Amino acid sequence: MEPATRNISPFLDPGPGTKANSLAILQLSRDNLQPVYLQPATGKHDGYAEGAVVNTRYGSFPHSTMLNVPWGSQIRASKVDTGSRGRKRKREGVDDACRDATGATEKDNEDSAALANDDSATAVKQAVADTSGFIHVLPPTPELWTTSLPHRTQVVYTPDYSYILHRIRARPGSTLIEAGAGSGSFTHASVRAVYNGYPAEGQRKGKVFSFEFHEQRYHKMKEELSDHGLDRLVQLSHRDVYNGGFLVDGKSPEADAVFLDLPAPWEALHHLSRRKPQTLPANSNGAATANQQTEWVSPLNPKKSTHLCTFSPCIEQVTRTVSAMRRLGWVDIDVVEIANRKLHTSRERVGLNLNFDRGVNNSPRDVEEALTRLAEIETRFREHAAKPGDGDEGMDLSDEDATPAAKNKAAGNGSQAPSTEDTSSGTAPWMEGRLITRGEPEIKTHTSYLVFAVLPMEWTEEDEAAAAAKYPIGKEQQVIGAIDKAVRKKERREQLQKQLQQSGNRKSRRKERDAKMAEASG
Amino acid sequence: MHSVIRPNAWVALKLPSGSTKVLQIIPNTTISLGKYGAFPSNLVIGRPYHLTFELEDKLPDENFSRIRVVTTNELYAEVFADEAAPGCDTPAAGANDAVISATDGEEFRLVDDKGNVIARSNHEVIDDNARQTLTQDEIEELKREGNNAGKDVIAKLLLSHTALDQKTSFSLAKYKLLKTKKYIRRFQVLPIDVATFAHWQLEERDSSKIMDMRAEMIGLVGCWGNVHFGGDEVLLPDPNASTDQGDEACLPVDESLLRGRWLVVDDTCGLLVAAMAERMGVLYEAEEVEGETEEQNGTATERTPASTENPNETQPNAPAPPEPTAQQGGDTEMLDVLTKAEKRQSDGKPKQQKPRPSDFAIPYSQTNSITVIHGASQPNLSLLNYWGFDITSPNHPPHPLLNHLLNLTWLQLLKPELDTSYSTPPLTASPETLASWKPSRRGNFHRKRRRYARIRHIVDSTRAGNFSGLVCASTMDPISILRHALPLLAGGAPVAIYAPTVESLAAVSDCFSVPRRTAWVSGSVPEIEGLSNEELERWQGNEQFPLNPTLLQGVSIQTSRARRWQVLPGRTHPLMTERGGADGYVLTAWRAKPAEGKVAAKGKFKRRKVESEAGTPA
Secondary structure, eight states: OHHHHHHSOTTTOOOSBOOTTSEEEEEEETTEEEEEEOOOOOSOBTTBTTSSEEEETTEEEEHHHHTTOBTTBEEEEEOOOOHHHHHHHHHHTOOOGGGSOOHHHHHHTHHHHHHHHHHOOOOOOOOOEEEEEEEEEEOOOHHHHHHHSOOSSOOOOHHHHHHHHHHTTOOTTOEEEEEOOTTSHHHHHHHHHHOSSOOOTTOOOOEEEEEEOOHHHHHHHHHHHHHTTOTTTEEEEEOOHHHHOSOBTTBOOOBSEEEEOOSOHHHHHTTSSSSOOEEOOTTOOSOSOOOOOTTOOOSBOTTSOEEEEEEESSHHHHHHHHHHHHHTTOEEEEEEEEEEEEEEEEEEEEOTTSOOOTTEEOSOSSHHHHHHHHHHHHHHHHHHHHSTTTTTSOHHHHHHHHHHHHHHHHHHHHHHHHHHHHHHHOOOTTTOSEEEEEEOSSOOOOOOEEEEEEEOOOOOHHHHHHHHHHSOOSOOOEEESSSOHHHHHHHHHHHHHHHHHHHHSOHHHHHHHHHHHHHHHO | OOSBOOTTOEEEEEOTTSOEEEEEOOTTEEEEOGGGOEEEGGGTTTSBTTOEEEEOOOOTTOSSOOEEEOOHHHHTHHHHHHHHSTTOSSOOSSTTOEEOOOSSOOOOHHHHHHHHHOOOOOOSOOOSSOOBOSOHHHHHHHHHSOOTTTHHHHHHHHHTBTTGGGSOHHHHHHHHHHHHHHHOOEEEEEEOOHHHHHHHHHHTSOGGGGTTOOHHHHHHHHHHTTOOOOOSOOOOOOOOOOTTOOGGGSOOOOGGGOEEEEEEEEOSTTHHHHHHHHHHTOSSOOOOOOTHHHHHHHHHHHHOTTOTTOHHHHOTTOOSOSHHHHHHHSOGGGOOHHHHHHHHHHHHSSOOOOOOOOTTOOOSOSEEEEEEEESSSSOOOGGGGGGTOOTTOSSOOOOGGGGTEEEEEHHHHHOGGGOHHHHSOOOOOOHHHHHHSOHHHHHHHHHHHHHHHHHHHHHHHHHTOOBSEEEEEOSSOHHHHHHHHGGGBOTTOEEEEEESSSHHHHHHHHHTOHHHHHHHHTTOOGGGTTOOHHHHHTOOOOSSOSSOTTSEEEEEEEEEEEEEEEOOTTOOEEOSOOOOSOOOEEEEEEEOBOOSSOOBOSSOOOOOHHHHHHHTTO
16 A cells, blocks of 8 residues: 555645655745755755755745655755855856746756765755745645646636536546647646546546647646656657547547547537538538448547537637537537636724724724714814914914814824824724625636536447337326425325335345335336 | 437437527437427437437328537637638637538538628618518428428528618627527537536526526535545444344444545535535445447347336446345335345356345445435425436435435434434334245344344444535524534534525624634533533533533635636626526635633733623623
């Protein structure tokens, strides 16, 4: 059991903590995630005495401090000498592209790092904790990977892929075709959905058949999948599916579900048929005879309905896709678009007695507070006016003059208020004000249109005849469906009763009942 | 699963009116579709899902309708005609594209009529009261006589409409659609999976029962909860405890075996559990099945119409009837979950006659399991009935959920010593005494011992923690759930909480706000001085800090909404109306393991005045 678990992808079973040479996601701040392949410290790495180091604006984090810790651990920043290293390397004229130790660049620079390790076989410096700065190290999941992955194409984000996988019934044990692997976010999510164990020799388990047209992306993806321990669950092919179709080594993947993220899904759709589609000129309706070539193999599972989803940003693509689907026999065609919104919670603090924090609105909280304040100003003004020497001029004039003064005074008062009122209010700042939610500053209003469709199993006259023979009609005894609930409930109760009796009974009584039933049905 | 319609399967019948009927396809019955007609259930059994069937006219010597499969060319005939019509700005996708031809070309008669009749203008105002010259009686008469699956009625209705030529193409299409929905006698059979079922429950049944959980939300909760297959089944060995052994013979919980377990709080009557079970591969019975065996079993069921819902018969690999094992044990009255589950296992293995497991054998898998914590003494998972699982049944036929679904009450989790069934030590009796008892008393004795062992195991393994995730859709305050559930989660485990409205989630999110977190770590909370990390994990909360704000990372709230579109040639637009009500929100986060001691954030912050003040009392 142990060796098996060791090979399981960290995406599917991350284990209790971080491991060397495995992927981890560093959470720098709320939405700032960075994937890293943690390396054991074997010596100087890239000029760092501590081995490989991740440098962030929250401090420097040697990999050694993040290895073999439980997932989710908060990691303190370490005191790492970044300055002298940079200077030294510059003097040596070595390219220091590795400053940002992202997962991708880390891999690229492995060779040069190995060289660096060789010439300085000194002991690894123990990391020293810094006084401030921390990050969290999280286990990789498709969601975290989607937000942190190196972009190559437009990414299918979680709101879309979660809905798609739900709708196309991708379940443990399913086989899924994905065309247009792109950056691999959907690939990772779909592997998780269909995974039901790694296949042993000749065993059929949940699997993803992925196709990518772009060669560079294909190689990058291939590398990523093997780094993530997913290469046995994803079969990646470099192919143009419009012309090449979806067969793998001439064999059918027997797909239960299909996801097409292609610019022209309608050009790939005809490969996803049950039998060889006839190419017909316009407006000639199905007169052509079935001219099936024997070598044509359907990539779909012949024993199930196939669920399909296409992902297209433009409505023109959708209309063409839907039109092609209708002609190829797809049913239940449904077009949706997903609008996802993230909400931020904060506390809305309004009031005259609050301190001048950022985000605090120092205006009256309600009419009462405004009234109190106004009355206060009025009183003060009157006191001021009543003072001898001030009341010489006309009332009107002084009114106009005094107002701004009063205002200033009031403002001054306001600023003093917190210090005096603080003790009386006594609430902590994180409890003050009203809890509110608001949308994020920028929302994605459109990602793509999702077109869903289902292709039922092939059903021939022979199949129908066989089924009709297996399930002959004419012995109907009761009516179900449009009967009312009370009757149905009663029936069910009787059924359960019967079942209970049955299971607890001795053979003889069972036989007796069987005989009775045979009589009834006969 | 779900290849062909099996006898006694629960299915959803989609009717032309857009409504869905969920029922069990019992062999040798008549399925009534109300006004659309009735047909024998045997006509759909053994046929594939998702086909569209049409009720044919009754033959003169038969008292039921036969059904036929409608080809997609017929289904889309009107659309194809529209696309072919001149002036259509969204013509067929590549006119010389590949086409699957219909096997037979029964034309939908309206198409021929339509191209000529319609007038494409909207100058004339059409009276609100449709000028239908057919009376209701005449329509009824038409329906009664053979009418070609309702198509004749629709055609006659259209032709008898006096203002038809005044309708624009848009209003004509609408009118036709309206009449088609009403009269066409077609239906489609869909499998009951979580997506179909949830949609039906939400749109047509009681949406409050499932807390208005939309498909988008089920998807989001499942993904953010990282719910997936959690490893092959691992069962603990049977301790072979004899009847005179008590507590000491119970198996201890082996924490190293526990993996791939999810913690659930479900107030959606089991929909959430079903959705998770589907993602973990334990909702549907395995159908390893190739052709012949299954069909033989099908015919077997057919002969015994009374024994519905007995998956034994649809399970080709379970040839052993329940009797032998039961008789071996000697007490036939008390066959229960244990033996059933044990038997199920034995199905896979060559030796069929496995000896009956001892009372303290644990039937639950140590991996890939769902642990439901419930507030009432019994969990409400009634919707699982649609997948053939009844949690209340003491005598359950084999089902994958049996050894992958664990449930316990909050009392058993938090104060197990107060729970009678957990804290009462198991009965013991020597074999001689046992033999002298009546079978019913003996049965009770074994049942109690087994219940004790099971509850002991569930409670102890749950309290051992290290869950891979927490998924929650509950009417209870999420803060209180998190207070007790967070310590049970493994580091880095995801948390996904669904709520129909945002307020309760906002309150949770506020517990982890930056000012709270800062105040907590900067040592301005006197109560937590000197507490170890373990004690802080189990922080019972106070008014200012309901939860330990360092236990979750990346707390965020989101909502998703699918907008549906109508795609027809020249008439593509979003649907005009959709379901309103609760939007549904999901809170997501990861369980963090805070470092020991004070940890300061990087950067030069001006320490806020109030913070220092809040700190002064310390």
